[in-house]
Structures are given as C-alpha cells and as structure tokens.
Amino acid sequence: MIAKEKIIELKDVAVYYKQKTSFFKSKKYWALSGLCFDVYKGETLAILGRNGAGKSTLLRLLAGIIKPDSGSIIHHTKSVSLMALAAGFDTNLSGRENSLISGMLLGYSKKNTIRLIDKIKQFSELQDFFEHPVKTYSSGMKARLAFSIAMYLSPDVLLIDEVLGVGDVSFKDKAERVLEDKINSDMTVIIVSHSEKQVNNLAERVVWIDGGVVRKTGKPSEIFSEYNINSNFSTYGLKVVDYKFKEDYFFQISIESYKNGRVEFECVAINLENRKIDSLIFFETLNDDVNFFELDSPTATPKYKKMYPDLDFSDYSRFNGGVMNVSSAYSIYAICDGIKEEVLSFSIEKV
Ligand SMILES: Nc1ncnc2c1ncn2[C@@H]1O[C@H](COP(=O)(O)OP(=O)(O)OP(=O)(O)O)[C@@H](O)[C@H]1O
Numbered sequence: 001m002i003a004k005e006k007i008i009e010l011k012d013v014a015v016y017y018k019q020k021t022s023f024f025k026s027k028k029y030w031a032l033s034g035l036c037f038d039v040y041k042g043e044t045l046a047i048l049g050r051n052g053a054g055k056s057t058l059l060r061l062l063a064g065i066i067k068p069d070s071g072s073i074i075h076h077t078k079s080v081s082l083m084a085l086a087a088g089f090d091t092n093l094s095g096r097e098n099s100l101i102s103g104m105l106l107g108y109s110k111k112n113t114i115r116l117i118d119k120i121k122q123f124s125e126l127q128d129f130f131e132h133p134v135k136t137y138s139s140g141m142k143a144r145l146a147f148s149i150a151m152y153l154s155p156d157v158l159l160i161d162e163v164l165g166v167g168d169v170s171f172k173d174k175a176e177r178v179l180e181d182k183i184n185s186d187m188t189v190i191i192v193s194h195s196e197k198q199v200n201n202l203a204e205r206v207v208w209i210d211g212g213v214v215r216k217t218g219k220p221s222e223i224f225s226e227y228n229i230n231s232n233f234s235t236y237g238l239k240v241v242d243y244k245f246k247e248d249y250f251f252q253i254s255i256e257s258y259k260n261g262r263v264e265f266e267c268v269a270i271n272l273e274n275r276k277i278d279s280l281i282f283f284e285t286l287n288d289d290v291n292f293f294e295l296d297s298p299t300a301t302p303k304y305k306k307m308y309p310d311l312d313f314s315d316y317s318r319f320n321g322g323v324m325n326v327s328s329a330y331s332i333y334a335i336c337d338g339i340k341e342e343v344l345s346f347s348i349e350k351v
Contacts, residue, residue, distance in 0.1 A: 005076075007157060007188050008062060015057055031057045032212045033072070039157070044189040046203035046220065054212040058217040059159050062190060077156040077188075088350070091135035095126055095145050098134055098258035102149050116152045123178075124148035129236045144171060151178050158182065162192040162256065170187065181194070188216045196224055221247065229253050234351065238326060242344040248273045249334070250342055256321065266321040271336060278335040280343075282322065324328060326350060 013035040018030040032054045039045055039062075040266045049055050052094045061073060065088075076116065088105075089098050090227060095201055098122050103113025121130045126137075133304075134142060150158050159181075176198075193199050199206060199220050207221040208215045216223055226243045229251065233240050236258040245251065251274055256264040271277050324346070332344040 004043075005041040006038045007075075009039045010035050010037055010071070011074070013038055013061065013068045013073060014070045015061060015066065016069050017056075025164075028211060032061070032209075034213055037207055037217060038215060039188060039190065041188055043205060044183045044185045044191065044203045046199040047190065048194075048199065048206050048223065049058045050231065053209045055209055056161065058209065059161055059192060061189070062157070063159055084234075091132045091145070092133055094126065094132055095130040095134060095137075096121070098145070099149050099153075103153050106153050106155050109155060110113050113153070120145075120148045120152050123151065135306045140168075147175055151182065154182070154187060157188045157190065159321075160189065167223075168222070197221075198230070199225070225249075227249050229346075233263075234350065236263070237351050239349055239351050240346045241349055242329070246341065246343045247329060248275075250267045254258065260323045261326045263326065264321065265324055268344070269332075269334065273332070275336045278338070281333045282324075283333065284325065284332045307309040320322070324348060328348035 003232055014030060014033040016030045018026040019029045020026045035058070047055050057066070059240055061068060067245070088102065090101065093101070096117060099117050100110070103116065104110065104273070105307065108116075121127075125145075126141060126145060129137065129141060130145075134145070137145070148159075150160070179189070179202065185305065189202075191199075192203060193202075205217065206220050207217045208223050208227055216226065225245055226240070229243070230240050232254045236255055238255075238258065248271060250270040253265050253267045256266055258264070267280075269280055269345060288325075327349060329347040330345060331342055333340050334343045
C-alpha cells in the first residue's frame with residue numbers, strides 16, 4: 001500500500017474569540033479545542049457540523065487567515081485558497097482586479113494570471129459586473145466570482161464553504177461538474193456542506209465537528225447515520241452517545257415528541273445490501289430491566305420516500321414508531337434472511 005502524503009497536519013489546535021461580558025470585561029470563548037487530524041494530498045474532505053460548531057473558524061485556520069491560540073498547524077504546501085469564502089476580496093476593487101490579486105497571491109506570474117482572467121469572467125457569468133467593484137455584488141455573485149477564480153487558478157488545496165448552495169440552478173450544475181473534475185484530479189479539496197447528498201457525492205472522508213471538537217472522522221456513510229440522529233435529538237436538548245452501528249444498514253430515527261423523559265419516535269431502517277429485513281427488535285436496558293418491542297411494518301411512509309429518493313424502500317426496509325426513555329440504553333437487532341444480528345446500539349442522555 002502506498003503511504004498517503006500529508007498536506008496539512010493539525011496538532012492539538014485550539015482557537016478562542018474574546019466575547020464581551022460587560023462594558024469593561026470580556027471572556028475567552030474557545031471556538032475550537034484539541035483538534036488533531038491530517039489532510040492528505042489529493043483527497044476530498046468534508047467538514048460537517050451544526051451551526052456554530054466551528055466550521056468557518058476551522059476553514060479560516062486552514063487558509064492561514066487566523067493562527068491557532070494553542071497547538072500547531074503544519075502546512076506542507078504553498079498555496080491554500082479560501083476563494084470560495086470570498087473572504088480575501090478587496091470589495092473596492094473589481095472582479096477583474098481581485099482575480100489578478102488572487103493569482104499573484106497564489107504565486108502565478110502577472111502574464112499567466114492575465115491569460116486566465118477572461119476564462120474566469122466567462123465562467124462566472126458576471127458579464128459587465130466583472131469590471132465593477134465587488135461591493136456592488138450580491139452574495140451569490142461574490143460566490144460565483146470566488147468559485148470561478150478558484151477553478152482557474154488551481155491552488156494545491158481548495159477550501160469551499162457552501163459555495164454550491166448559492167447561485168441559480170444552471171450555475172450550480174455547472175459548478176458541481178467542474179468541481180467533480182477537480183476532485184478527480186490531484187487537487188486537495190476541503191468542503192463545508194450541510195447537504196448529505198453533496199457530501200456523499202463528492203467527499204471521501206468527513207470530519208464531524210461538534211461544539212468545537214472533532215466528534216468523529218470517517219467515510220460519509222459511517223458519519224451520516226449518527227450525525228442525522230444527533231441533529232434530531234439535539235433539537236430537544238438530548239444527545240445520543242455510545243453510538244455503534246453495522247455499516248450495511250441505514251437508519252433514520254426522528255423524534256415526534258418529547259415529554260417527561262419519554263421520546264416518541266419514528267424509525268426507518270434499510271439494509272443497504274438489499275437483504276430483506278424480516279423484523280427489527282428494540283431491546284431497552286433500563287434499571288436492570290430488559291424490555292423489547294418489535295417494529296414490523298414493511299414499508300416506509302411517503303415522507304421518507306421523498307426525503308431519500310435514491311434508497312430502496314421495498315422489502316429491505318422496516319419502519320415504525322415507538323417510545324424510548326431518556327437515560328436508557330438501546331440495542332436494535334434485525335432479523336435478516338432468518339439471521340438475527342445486532343445492527344445498532346446507543347444511549348440517550350440529556351445534554
Ligand atoms: N468574531 C467572533 N467573535 C466572537 N465569537 C465568535 C466569532 N466568530 C465566531 N464566533 C463563535 O465561535 C463559534 C464557532 O463559530 P463558526 O462561525 O466557526 O461556526 P460555524 O460552524 O461555521 O457556524 P455556521 O454553520 O452557523 O456558519 C460560534 O459559537 C460563534 O458564535
């Protein structure tokens with residue numbers, strides 16, 4: 001096996017912001033702490049996390065715009081671009097002038113940058129606006145300029161913050177196609193995205209940031225099941241811990257209501273290898289008692305079919321609802337082709 005080449009290393013990195021508590025006083029707020037992970041050459045890495053988790057702070061760190069307050073970042077590359085954040089633009093200058101500056105900052109000669117500028121203008125579809133100050137642009141136009149610059153002035157590491165979420169449908173399609181070409185080349189791409197579909201399509205690896213710390217890293221399929229369940233539970237001030245699942249299953253558990261320590265839920269489970277699930281059994285370990293209940297309706301509701309159009313909900317899925325208790329632990333077994341196997345286990349706690 002060829003050893004993967006590290007392009008960025010984060011060693012116990014932490015960043016704080018000063019937040020004002022009164023007119024004279026401020027306190028340190030640690031937006032990121034204890035981050036340790038590596039980025040490898042040529043990979044596409046997705047950064048996932050809820051609002052306020054620290055994703056933008058992490059991107060700014062990776063781009064060198066801010067420095068860690070403790071720990072260290074080692075860059076084994078010269079050109080990291082945060083174009084897509086549009087953070088580097090001088091808004092008094094035009095799209096053309098900003099493209100030129102970006103090229104020079106990335107180490108291109110003036111001649112080479114000028115050669116690429118018309119391609120940037122054409123790709124961005126900004127037309128005459130390209131010659132106007134960036135401060136007159138809408139946020140979608142800024143994102144289009146940023147994306148186009150990044151695509152033509154190929155840095156070694158491309159950082160993208162939700163850029164594909166802006167712009168009209170035809171620009172989005174075009175951007176996604178070009179980005180896929182970059183991903184298939186040896187460019188390293190780090191992308192922040194809330195879209196499960198986009199991350200599944202584009203990224204090989206995910207770093208899940210939760211409350212400023214790395215909660216988990218892994219393949220998109222390993223992360224999303226737990227991430228989605230956690231997102232649902234955290235809306236109710238609850239968290240899912242000790243989450244373990246069998247990779248050939250997809251799960252979605254959503255909360256219908258939460259009252260007096262009892263969670264009414266809906267659950268859908270799908271065998272991703274198209275093995276028929278005969279039944280799903282929930283075992284609950286609460287106060288040394290073991291309770292169990294069986295989920296036995298064979299197909300999902302139209303709601304789930306609409307949410308996951310790519311999944312096969314026929315024989316391979318089981319769907320039902322029930323009640324779970326907070327401060328309790330669950331093991332879920334599937335009987336699949338006559339064989340009983342543990343497919344998911346977790347506990348529910350108050351945050
Ligand atoms: N300049 C700042 N001063 C004080 N606190 C800040 C500053 N910037 C960010 N924070 C705080 O740091 C935390 C992380 O913010 P960050 O913008 O990195 O999160 P995020 O994951 O990108 O969020 P979102 O998805 O909402 O954009 C948040 O709690 C935020 O309130």
